[in-house]
Amino acid sequence: MPKFIADLHIHSRFSRATSKNLDPEHLALWAQKKGIKVVGTGDFTHPGWISELQEKLIEAEQGLFRLKPDLAASIKPAIPDSCQDSPRFMLTSEISCIYKKNDKTRKVHHLILLPGFDSVLKLNRRLEQIGNIRSDGRPILGLDSRNLLEVVLETSDRAFFIPAHVWTPWFSLFGSKSGFDDIEECFEDLTPHIHALETGLSSDPPMNRLLSQLDRYLLVSNSDAHSPAKLGRESNLFETALDYDAMVKAMTDGQGFSGTIEFFPEEGKYHLDGHRKCRVRLHPEETKSRKGICPVCGKAVTVGVFHRVDDLADRDHPKISKAFFSLIPLTEILSEIHGCGPATKKVTRIYEDLINTLGPELHILMDASLEKIKQTGGVLLSKAIDRMRNNKVIRQEGYDGEFGVIRLFDDGEKDEPYQNRISSDYQGERQGDAL
DNA sequence: TAAGGATGTGAAGGCGCACT
């Protein structure tokens, strides 16, 4: 069976606060630079996006699509030879359900996978009667999660429904400000139709697997990318035939699903508790001793993912069933090494050089030999990647919407020529800022 | 002096909720 990487939760340019570049061509381009074989389309509920997809994609395998040949040819020159590998698209979308249940307001996001345009259009006709699906690629519906699931199941018996980023405080199944304490309370009689949960950036398998109530669910990871360059920052490893039903089966029974690619959970923006505006960051035990109150403003802090997991956990040691790889985006590693921002021209140029020589980013981060990395990217890069692969990272946790920072080198540790005034200033500012 | 880089802010839809 082929081994491949899939990132199924992303957005199009029809969603709010997303890049204008999010069209099928740029998604295909970046999927190849990252080394992703199957990428979700996102936003299939949006009429403008779905008609663009119908125009630009053709079915490649059962339930998977690829760019039409003329479009594929048009992006080919922009893709390094080392990365050429025609990606597939799966029709996916995210829906935001906001509703009241058992006297509490619930705001829960869900990811939906469908096998073809017919079923997408059928679902869209149903949803259009419930709410406005034209104004946003991620529509907000006043619909109970259970009832959305029912509508989806009625649309196609091949549909797959995944609660999205289940721990984020504001919009998720287990969210401290929005969700439930158990899955049955959310989906009731239809709970058996849920087979997989998306864990989000701020949690990883060792955290999730402290909850016995999650034992019967597969954990999946996706990027929720709002720009092409963020594709695959979290993603899934499949070892199945390349088609829709095989992938859905793997996510249903776990066979052929070999693991996930993860952020270090501390990098996620809701890992710890606190208030971003008050610059207060608290560990769960601190939050509890302060009775959930922010010492600066006196209001309730935003309770993060680590705290929620801790509250609902019923084990001391995680029961881990699948492999997972904790990675740092390559531009962030280069940013630390070279002492400048991850989106600067310098980092972009080095990034392009690296994938040109070594292959797709995820290959460089996970599999490429350290010797080759050293030859192309220098000794600091190979040292950095070696440390990342062995979990030897310095973690500064994110909280209340602020991303954490994962570093690989102590201050002063980097040798010449990179250790210079700019880089130490930069690190100092970043550290100071975050508290 | 120009280019590059850092930083701050506005943008979007829909909903609940606090407040008047």
Place this chain on the structure above:
DNA sequence: AGTGCGCCTTCACATCCTTA
């Protein structure tokens, strides 16, 4: 009852600062 605010996301853009 009605109004306004805050929340989701993070990009895109404008502006200011730094460096060669």
